Amino acid sequence: MTQEKFINSTYVQQMCKITRGLYDHGWDERNGGNVSYRLTEDEISQYADTDKVLRNVPIAFDASELAGQYFLVTATGRYFKNVIDNPERDTGLVQIAKDGHSVDIRWGYNDGAQPTSxxxxxxxxxxxxxxxxxxxxxxxxxxxxxxxxxxxxxxxxxxxxxxxxxxxxxxxxxxxxxxxxxxxxxxxxxxxxxxxxxxxxxxxxxxxxxxxxxxxxxxxxxxxxxxxxxxxxxxxxxxxxxxxxxxxxxxxxxxxxxxxxxxxxxxxxxxxxxxxxxxxxx
Incomplete structure (x- = not known):
């Protein structure tokens, strides 16, 4: 995936705008709040190498019903006021793995973060x-x-x-x-x-x-x-x-x-x- 290209995508920009709006309204103090945005393979194919996995992390839920689906998700422990400046750090694109108990990180979380708790x-x-x-x-x-x-x-x-x-x-x-x-x-x-x-x-x-x-x-x-x-x-x-x-x-x-x-x-x-x-x- 071309990192710079995906950062400028409509989807990441929407996430940046909304998280900042939530913070500005006073609804997401400190690291409170989280957002997930389901995307289709067609929507991300222009940005992503869909075969490339940066890492795989477990999730505490059997999401096998959503296996293969992509989600742009805010990271755990991050401040919404900062997402607009550091989207590649404070958000990530994940795909639900076939086992349903883990996600493949395709983009973002570049300092080792994971999806929201x-x-x-x-x-x-x-x-x-x-x-x-x-x-x-x-x-x-x-x-x-x-x-x-x-x-x-x-x-x-x-x-x-x-x-x-x-x-x-x-x-x-x-x-x-x-x-x-x-x-x-x-x-x-x-x-x-x-x-x-x-x-x-x-x-x-x-x-x-x-x-x-x-x-x-x-x-x-x-x-x-x-x-x-x-x-x-x-x-x-x-x-x-x-x-x-x-x-x-x-x-x-x-x-x-x-x-x-x-x-x-x-x-x-x-x-x-x-x-x-x-x-x-x-």
């Missing part, structure tokens, strides 16, 4: 999202401040979170009509949290990790970033309302949500469409 969780999500939509190719994990704060003060159930976030702005139900998936608090970096997240990803494109962050999936870097950005904007509006006293005198109603969805040709999750009003003293 959350890579097994990413792969589990990629598998389940591919079953839902074969165009899904990006998985993104970050730490949106206001959404995390809500996980300390609200019941950890999907209906509560989805309805509040939908009612905070008209865009929410349009961007994530299925709502927000929620899992219990679990230890990050384990296969257990990956399995729980991937199970939710059968029905949701975004899953909240209480007291920690969010996992999002989408067709592109921009779409996945925009999904998380919309969720966090709704959480910020909710947080601002609470800071102003928490009393809502008016709201986006369930009828309004239904009209929004109808106008955009969408079907909101029927489990979440009706429930308690946010307006007090109505």
């Amino acid at each position: 959350e890579f097994p969780s990413h792969l589990m999500t990629h598998i389940n999202r591919l079953h839902v939509d074969s165009n899904q190719r990006v998985v993104m994990h970050c730490h949106p401040t206001n959404l995390i704060a809500m996980s300390f003060t609200l019941p950890l159930d999907e209906k509560t979170f989805s309805r509040i976030l939908w009612k905070m702005q008209a865009e929410s139900v349009v961007v994530f009509p299925e709502g927000l998936g929620v899992i219990p608090y679990m230890t990050p970096g384990t296969n257990d949290i990956g399995e729980a997240t991937a199970e939710k990803m059968k029905n949701f494109r975004a899953v909240m990790w209480p007291h920690h962050g969010v996992f999002g999936a989408g067709d592109s870097m921009d779409e996945t970033f925009g999904l998380i950005e919309t969720i966090e904007k709704a959480a910020l509006i909710y947080t601002t309302i609470q800071a102003q006293g928490g009393v809502c005198l008016q709201e986006i109603t369930d009828d309004d949500l239904a009209d929004l969805a109808k106008n955009f040709g969408l079907t909101p999750n029927p489990k979440f469409l009706t429930g308690k009003s946010l307006v007090e003293n109505k």
